[in-house]
Amino acid sequence: MVVSMSKLVVAAAIVDELSNPQVLLCAQRSYPAELAGRWELPGGKVEPGEDPAAALHRELAEELGVRVDLGQVVPARIAQLDEATRQAWRELYAQGGRYQDQVDGDFSANRPQDAQEARDWPLVGELRMRVWPAQLIPAGTPELVPGEGHQELRWVPWDQVFDLDWLPADLPIIAAIRDTLRPDLAD
Numbered sequence: 001m002v003v004s005m006s007k008l009v010v011a012a013a014i015v016d017e018l019s020n021p022q023v024l025l026c027a028q029r030s031y032p033a034e035l036a037g038r039w040e041l042p043g044g045k046v047e048p049g050e051d052p053a054a055a056l057h058r059e060l061a062e063e064l065g066v067r068v069d070l071g072q073v074v075p076a077r078i079a080q081l082d083e084a085t086r087q088a089w090r091e092l093y094a095q096g097g098r099y100q101d102q103v104d105g106d107f108s109a110n111r112p113q114d115a116q117e118a119r120d121w122p123l124v125g126e127l128r129m130r131v132w133p134a135q136l137i138p139a140g141t142p143e144l145v146p147g148e149g150h151q152e153l154r155w156v157p158w159d160q161v162f163d164l165d166w167l168p169a170d171l172p173i174i175a176a177i178r179d180t181l182r183p184d185l186a187d
């Protein structure tokens with residue numbers, strides 16, 4: 001059997017307050033050139049053998065200098081992916097897949113052919129992303145100084161979030177986060 005190898009990225013949807021979020025922390029990438037200027041959720045790649053949630057805490061401390069409380073992972077919703085991605089993803093899961101670097105073992109246990117959800121979202125190529133809602137410790141919306149990875153960090157109200165030029169794979173993810181945290185705003 002062909003088993004594809006994927007790389008896990010972890011990211012946080014940091015809001016002012018998990019119980020009633022008004023704004024989302026959006027980050028504008030500064031590199032590489034082809035991604036510079038696009039918006040993303042802060043985070044980064046899991047290192048070999050690293051626990052994914054621990055990797056996220058590490059990335060947020062490094063990139064933003066913050067500590068966070070994490071909520072529940074927002075799973076990937078098959079229905080929110082475009083048709084080409086959905087098809088590619090079904091095939092991937094049918095083959096079976098593992099993360100490189102022994103992160104979390106086999107991820108094909110939850111098969112999107114049958115399921116409507118899976119834990120991780122597809123990004124470009126081999127990358128998959130696990131996303132947690134989060135709030136700062138203490139909760140709030142302080143001004144944050146971007147590190148070298150970001151041009152700008154901005155707290156954005158939900159009704160303006162989709163005005164930003166997101167990395168393409170993030171659009172269904174951001175919609176799912178908004179629908180999960182603010183079901184009253186769901187389309």
Ligand SMILES: Nc1nc2c([nH]c(=O)n2[C@H]2C[C@H](O)[C@@H](COP(=O)(O)OP(=O)(O)OP(=O)(O)O)O2)c(=O)[nH]1
Binds near residue numbers: 009040044123127170
């Ligand atoms: N952090 C983050 N990465 C995303 C998002 N959406 C998306 O497609 N990506 C892609 C962009 C990158 O190719 C990859 C994350 O890599 P990265 O460069 O941020 O990872 P890293 O901080 O560990 O950096 P490096 O060691 O690889 O330089 O995932 C997102 O919302 N947040």
